[in-house]
Amino acid sequence: MNAAEDEDRRIALVTGAASGIGLAVVERLQAEGYQVVGADRNRDQLARLGEENPQVVWQVLDVSSEEEIDGLKQDIEDRFGCPHAVVNAAGIMQDNVPLDAMEMEEHDRIWDVNYRGSFLTCRKFGLAMSRLGRGVLINIASITALRPLPLFAYGPGKAALVAMTESLAGHLGPSSVRVNAVAPGFVLTPPIKSKIDAGLRDASDLSNSAALGRMVAPEEIAEAIAFLISDRAAAITGITLPVDAGWLAGSAWGTYGGLRFSGKE
Ligand SMILES: NC(=O)c1ccc[n+]([C@@H]2O[C@H](COP(=O)([O-])OP(=O)(O)OC[C@H]3O[C@@H](n4cnc5c(N)ncnc54)[C@H](O)[C@@H]3O)[C@@H](O)[C@H]2O)c1
Numbered sequence: 001m002n003a004a005e006d007e008d009r010r011i012a013l014v015t016g017a018a019s020g021i022g023l024a025v026v027e028r029l030q031a032e033g034y035q036v037v038g039a040d041r042n043r044d045q046l047a048r049l050g051e052e053n054p055q056v057v058w059q060v061l062d063v064s065s066e067e068e069i070d071g072l073k074q075d076i077e078d079r080f081g082c083p084h085a086v087v088n089a090a091g092i093m094q095d096n097v098p099l100d101a102m103e104m105e106e107h108d109r110i111w112d113v114n115y116r117g118s119f120l121t122c123r124k125f126g127l128a129m130s131r132l133g134r135g136v137l138i139n140i141a142s143i144t145a146l147r148p149l150p151l152f153a154y155g156p157g158k159a160a161l162v163a164m165t166e167s168l169a170g171h172l173g174p175s176s177v178r179v180n181a182v183a184p185g186f187v188l189t190p191p192i193k194s195k196i197d198a199g200l201r202d203a204s205d206l207s208n209s210a211a212l213g214r215m216v217a218p219e220e221i222a223e224a225i226a227f228l229i230s231d232r233a234a235a236i237t238g239i240t241l242p243v244d245a246g247w248l249a250g251s252a253w254g255t256y257g258g259l260r261f262s263g264k265e
Helices: 020-031 043-052 066-079 104-132 154-175 190-197 203-208 218-229 247-256
Strands: 011-015 035-040 057-060 085-088 135-140 177-184 240-243
Touching: 011 020, 011 066, 011 104, 020 035, 020 085, 020 218, 035 043, 035 066, 043 057, 057 066, 066 104, 085 104, 085 218, 104 135, 104 154, 104 177, 135 154, 135 218, 154 177, 177 218, 190 203, 218 240
Parallel strands: 011 035, 011 085, 035 057, 085 135, 135 177, 177 240
Antiparallel strands: none
16 A cells, blocks of 8 residues: 555654554554554564554654664655654663662663653654655653652653643644643553562552552553544644543642542551
């Protein structure tokens, strides 16, 4: 299929598509009728997904490589034309290590993937969208961008994504390209689950610091992203939408003895 054969079908690129939030976004947009291109660096997982869900175009991509992003962009444009939506869900977490123990190599890798990778796709696809006068870019920030946590590379990198989202919204808005971000709270995806399983995080701590007393499902992040992409959000650009089960509302309550949940210890 090429763009000429199915002119009305909207195209979405999702990075970090092989797991967690990215995979939930792929499934959500597919259900809405998008032709989705799902890109990720995890080849094995992509091969498995290719068998399960052949309607999605699964592509190997390392977002920290400008060359690979250029190659993917060319492939998508040749096959479908410029995407209508790009969702930057590729990202890596940081271990909770003391400041003096953090390796600068790890610091730089986190910024390369989480910030630089998202900036590269926003810049390249955003400029292509602006030439057509339409399109939506979505970044995935974090509550860590909005409240300090002891994640000295991850948090500032996510705050930079918020600033980048706002800057690009101003630059691309006059061409009718919208740029927004979501800031997830704690979402039970494989990296969070493996930290809980390894005893590095406590599931009830993560839940009980949120006003709603729970973590967020990947599908709930995908729902917010689907809204921000849709024409229902046509007047919304340059925002970072927290989807956090009330973590921002509840996290400071520890100062006053913590949130009071009825029916919970
Ligand atoms: N899970 C949470 O609680 C949470 C909270 C706030 C923000 N986020 C953010 O949401 C995004 C998705 O996280 P998740 O929890 O779904 O994690 P995940 O590990 O389940 O998914 C991330 C995906 O990104 C891919 N990826 C990593 N580096 C890549 C690279 N260089 N190029 C291409 N793909 C790459 C991984 O292979 C993986 O499939 C990340 O940006 C993360 O920081 C997650």
